[in-house]
Amino acid sequence: MTALEAVTTKRRISARDKQVIVAASLGTVFEFYDFFLIGLLASEIAKAFFSGVNPTAGFIFTLLGFAAGFMLRPFGALVFGRLGDLVGRKYTFLITILLMGLSTFIIGLLPAYATIGMGAPILFISMRMLQGLALGGEFGGAMIYVAEHAPMGKRATWTAYVILTAALGFLLAVAVIIPLRLSIGADAFTNWGWRVPFLISIALLGISLWIRLKLDESPEFKRMKTEGKASKAPLAEAFGNWKNVRYIIIGALCILPAQAVIWYTGQFYSLFFLTKVLRIEALTANTMLIVATVLTVPLYVVFGSLSDRIGRKPVYIAGYLAAALLTIPVFQGLTHYGNPALERAQQNHPISISANSNDCSLQFNPLGTSRFTSSCDVVSDSLAKLGLNYSTMRSSDAAIAQVRVGDRVIVGYVGDAPDAAAHKARFDRELMAALTEKLYPLGNAAAADINAPVIVLLLSLLLTFGAMTFAPTTTSLMEMFPSRIRYTAMSFPYHMSAAWFGGFLPATAFAIVAATGNIYSGLYYPVGIAAACLVLSLIFARETYKVDLSQA
Template sequence: MGSEVGKASTSDDPGIWTVVLASSAGTIIEWYDFYLYGSLAIFFSTLFYPANEPTAAVLISVATFATGFLVRPLGAILFGSLGDRLGRKHTFLLTLVLMGVSTALIGLLPTFETAGYFAPVTLVLLRLIQGLAIGGEYGGAAIYVAEHAPPNRRGFFTSFIQTTATVGFFVAIVVVLACRLSLGDAAFKEWGWRIPFLLSFLLVFLSIYLRLKLSESPVFQKMRKEGSLARSPVKESFGEKKNLGFVVYALFGATAGLGCVWYTGQFYVLYFLQGVLKVDFLTANICLAVALVIGTPMIVVCGALSDRIGRKKLMVTGLFLAALLYLPIYMTITSAVAAQNFVLVTALIVAQLVFVAMVYGPNAAFLVEMFPPQLRYTSLSLPYHIGTGVFGGLMPLISLSLVAATGNIYAGLAYPIAVAAITAVVNLAFDPRRSKASLPEKATSVGFAE
């Protein structure tokens, strides 16, 4: 096999930190756009849906948030194929524009009171476009960084891409809080909520400027020069039995549990505080924002640690810890809220972010190393976005529905606990990879590493 990817860059390639900065900045902005609605889902239930059934309105509002996740796998196939055939850089530029425009348009929507059902229908359509865009963004950014990174530091450098979802969510919360605190509740509800969405116009131009400075990844340039690009990435990724086996393993042995752990620790906890325990909007969001500041750097720590001890150990340990500790954590959160001890509430959110870091930090390198370069964008993106977008993205809706149906405030935890445990077992029992994974520059005729 040829030299490792990290050594393949040419003299005119940007430095690795330039690659990380430009890729991460754009991806943060895309996640900011995607999660703005999530941070306001409970609030939006009063703006875009009939107010006479508040519980139903909240569930429908959360379901609207979920629509963006349902189309992420379609975006993964569409943009993954483009990324494998046309290039990583051009593809994630396109997804950035789609995301920025659709987000800004949400800021221009009329409310239900003004436009009736036109408002929620249009909101759903824009969420679908956002889902398509994010379906192509993550894979491109993670692969682009990995294909520039030194082989022994892929976990570390790709972990910065892993922080972008949390950072984007954090930025969304901070912008929303800043607008609400500066404008006051009445003005924020009337028109101030539009500002975070309209800000996307500015952010997307900034990100495009950064990304236009990047060249294509050295691995893709080499494949294009040699004429070894995949002709039909979708067919080769999912039509070949061996590669399909890796795709299935990536889904059920990594990303399904990853999605549930991520959304439990960062979204469900917010909905649990606001919707179940009736903590006020500002207090719940401040607790989460502080926890995110403390917990996000741990993603990079775990990514770097995976370069030393292996990706699998960290990921499986994080999944099992989440499955074992979610119930006692949420029971303690309930007691802490009753006692008005929001320092403890914040600490318990941080504990969940430790699980997120252990599972998510090594994940980009884990997935990139699993697939050959000709099929990497397509093969990686689909299981990632089914796992995080469907298994994870539907987690708040499923869990809140279980709480509403049973009357048990902890019933919603059954879903993430089960998925995390099953994913850990599948990862341990059905790993099809060789013991020493690598990121090859070339592959055999069927698209697998030599």
């Protein structure tokens, strides 16, 4: 390390530096505030915009609307990344935050399905796509802007302050939703109250624009412009040079997919698991996740700083290893400490389906148009809707599917038979009786059974995996590319991974659970990606923490 580098590494953050970090971070708060609004308000959004279809299809539509915002992010990265490399970091993320903020605000104003029919879901998904387009340029621009202000040896530490605002976005979302829901009541919140969190986002937009307008361009971009080294064709340089393309592929397919799914598993899928599978009351589940988030927020800076000292790869690979080994045991622990009655019932009286192999279908029906009427399909659908763990034993001689709850056997029925309604009523009655006899909890988890301190500890462990991987991976990606194309080349692989791996986590995990009947099987997706990225990163990723950004 040179004498100059040693000095800049030890330099304290000045008031101007803090302004740079805060201004860049507000866009990330916006990004994840919106992300969690869509997830936390999925039921209300489904009722507002997809009420013309059945509830299951409406919920899946909502998940796909959530994913639609992610699908456009790689394209936004190309559009705004190119603009950022041509005209500057500051002006580009001014445009992106304005587009993102207005789209979020407009969602709160959209008419419902009952008012304009199919126009409602079309407008909703259109706004989600605009958000995705804007976000494709927002996060990369904020990261690069801060990193190009940071002294060598402090880049991941500084960018970690941008990243930790992702957790603050979650806290802001629940801080708005929970008090509002409690104050106006469930019915009013479902009818109109869910719109308020979207509408008040206009205030955050105004503050963000006011602060960002006072900023200067990054010193690295100004240096390039002064020396005449700025790119005239960022897309051509980024994708027309094999060295750059190779790093884009490594980032998008070897490093970042695991970071995306690990973070979303801890911060989003865990909440789904607590409320929908373990049936922990929503306010209790949110409160525990809020506490865990607050406890782990400082870890983004801790692990960012650690990667500045020992390197990016050791830190994020350790995070991948921990996530691959511990994610499923942690979720099993959530069951043990969150709903022990459910765990005991599953262990003492396991549920199984005996059915003809030809009768069992993959019941993932995103368009809500398919009908599943075989006896295997109708009984597995009933169990899945109850959030119960079950296995399927398939044989060729089973004419009608049977459900076994411990030693109790309930005969299924064919969904399109002339007397299907009567058989359904009989099946539901016998199934509820068997579940009650075998002590399966059918309502919310008993408050006395919930060990909140241990659940907070387990949630903190999940969130720690995300903190270990987020700053080191994204900072390393940025350090792979020269300044002249950094915005374009960094943003595209980041958002491609966030979109195609992180964005589809809810729908993919839901499909896996529905197909297998195992409440933990949806976790095979993030665990498998973490394990794969661990191996691929060891083979293909290079260490970047000592790179000089002006020479990269």
